[in-house]
Amino acid sequence: MTELEAVVATVDDRVRPDAAERTRMGEAVEALRGRVERALAEGDVPSAVAERVDVLQVGSTARGTWLAGDRDIDLFVRFPTSLDRADLERYGLSIGRAVLPDGHEEYAEHPYVTGEFDGFDVDLVPCYDVDSAAETRSAVDRTPFHNEYLRARIDEERARDVRVFKRFLKGIGAYGSDLRTQGFSGYLTELLVLAYDGVVPLLRAAGDWQPPVEFDLADHATREHDDPLVVVDPTDPARNVAAVCSAENVARLQHHARDLVDDPRTDPFFPADVEPLDEAAVTEHLARRGTSPVALRFDAPEIVDDQLYPQLEKSLDGIAGELNRRGFGVLRGETFADDSAVVLLELATRTLPAVERHKGPPVHVRTHAEGFFEAYAHDETVYGPFIDRDRYVVERPREWTDAHELLASDALFDVALGKQIESTLRTEEYEVLVGDEIASLTGEFGEELARYFEPRP
């Protein structure tokens, strides 16, 4: 057994659900399945429909690839495609409420019911019983096909590999296909383990990946994808399972896989919690860095994380682009969200001269040149026009000489911001923090500031 194989075994000892957990899980699933059957028999689903419905357990707990302590049970209730969508939703919710009377409704592409049962977090999701994953009416219809594909291929050993790889991705912060993380989904994790026939060869290979890296397990791809990692869905030839996975997370996996292969150990799988920074530490970092930080702080709009984080990223990109164009020299930026949301940027300088160079046309391009000269010849606010090489030039008043003023003004809305973030900033008070005022963010974001000021791969 190599050192790396020994690490895999040790990690799995910690993350493998034990027999008691498996038994409890199996019992809970059976009990839930019974409740669904009863709801179908006794509820308001017409019997002609009810007899064509089946109930499937899907997700990692259906395949033995869950990590010990994860308590998610995903039950899909599959309806015939002849049912119209409104009925599917209605029947789905009705069964859900009967099975999980204390649960509540959530909305993805369909509404579904989520609730607790016997200590487990249960999602009860209605979907259509389509003929193939390529014909799905919504994303959830695809899940049973994924489940079927994996169940047939993941044996006990591969289930172990999947658990260990998941734990590794969690440890390095690259697990999850939510739009905050933009990392590796559970399904992607399992397909990669299958592609390499084990976690050890996968980890060894990842360090040598030359993106774009492509896998097509079913050898049936029908299109190109412009992503650093392409894993063609074996149940849907047009889909890249890794579409959401960012270049950063691919690089992160490559970095940490090399590091682990080079020095096999369990630490990277179970990193220590990040110590939050306090105000003094932030102030010290800022003094050491000598940058000019600015931050917007506002109440986080009430939208789901998969909307909020992309909007925060978009807002950061828009604001950073504008500050760069205006000459403030953005060094780095980040967004944080909890009850408030923050867009933080560190600038080379918060203030700039009152004048900026404005290059006119070449003097020999007569019509343009005369227009430019006339426009500024009698303008008392500019220096020039004068000639530099073959062109007219003026030094005109700079529109924004202080990044703080720009961010506190309506000019903020000339920038592409996330939609609900823009409406929040337009309609509510927001703060612009500068310099050491940034330290006040430690109250809510000490951990995020630690990650920002002590950045790691």
Add this chain to the structure above:
Amino acid sequence: MTELEAVVATVDDRVRPDAAERTRMGEAVEALRGRVERALAEGDVPSAVAERVDVLQVGSTARGTWLAGDRDIDLFVRFPTSLDRADLERYGLSIGRAVLPDGHEEYAEHPYVTGEFDGFDVDLVPCYDVDSAAETRSAVDRTPFHNEYLRARIDEERARDVRVFKRFLKGIGAYGSDLRTQGFSGYLTELLVLAYDGVVPLLRAAGDWQPPVEFDLADHATREHDDPLVVVDPTDPARNVAAVCSAENVARLQHHARDLVDDPRTDPFFPADVEPLDEAAVTEHLARRGTSPVALRFDAPEIVDDQLYPQLEKSLDGIAGELNRRGFGVLRGETFADDSAVVLLELATRTLPAVERHKGPPVHVRTHAEGFFEAYAHDETVYGPFIDRDRYVVERPREWTDAHELLASDALFDVALGKQIESTLRTEEYEVLVGDEIASLTGEFGEELARYFEPRP
């Protein structure tokens, strides 16, 4: 007569040498010519050489194209090409000293003698009697050919046009082929007037020039020139008479020609003196502009202007390039010279953060990426390495955070400076002025600072 023609006539009334001046000039030339003949007959030039020597008056005073009050007489003493160079120089100086006993020697490509005679500034220059301007051994050998070409073509009316055009170029600051001005030489001025058959059509046309503008009066060009204005020497097909004329001065002529044609008047020919700025005015400009000025002041090296000014320009370009690369954002710069020399630059900011972003290789370029990561992984002075998109990035200490410190250090010599300027800065004390200290330059450079802070085309 058009308004513009009337302006030409009025200007010429002021710049045309009157009969008395012409007579005095003629008499002086004749007297000098007599002295040369005597020196040839009586001096140490062997008679076999002396009888093959001739004396030529060249330059504007030979062609009636000088401006009233200019008192330059150029006499060329032309020797047979059989003479070797050392003898030519020896005989030339010997004649020069005999003709101008109070004169002194100057060194261009040959040594020559310059001195005063009867109130005129006389240059007595030895040259070779070559067969054509294309066969010259040094630049001065070409002058007699220029003189011959122009004398045959410049009549009284064209002489007037040349005078007026020269006066115009002087008024706008574009006259002179010295390397400080990089403007229009006397010869170029005369050729342009001939090319357009008069100053009025020349001024009308110049506003519509589309550089590169090319003239080949003798229709004999043998090569391409990469200059905005090309006037092929009618006496030398390979030479561009306007080679030294900068794009800026071509644009300057275009600007002012348009302005004059649009609004004919004599003011541009006789601009008022520039009012020097005092310290308070400089301080006020700096406050209004909000820039961070820095300047080097040092003793001007003892070299001729045609060496000094190009070296100052080169130094300015080198320093500005370095400060821009280092992130200080040069807005504008200028050089001044008198007893001291100054390189002045206005920056967006004099100080920058202590850290700078340093982008490493993509993580997937394994060998480079591992080298980069290892180089910084244990470096306590950097932030990171972390991952941004597909690359490693660190924030490392910025080498120069204060432009003043950079300019006061030996890092100054990593920049391409003019040769004698570099040796002056290396061996003598120099000052680095920042902020309002710039105002102290008004003592020596009040006029130059007025041109800098009140720039015009």
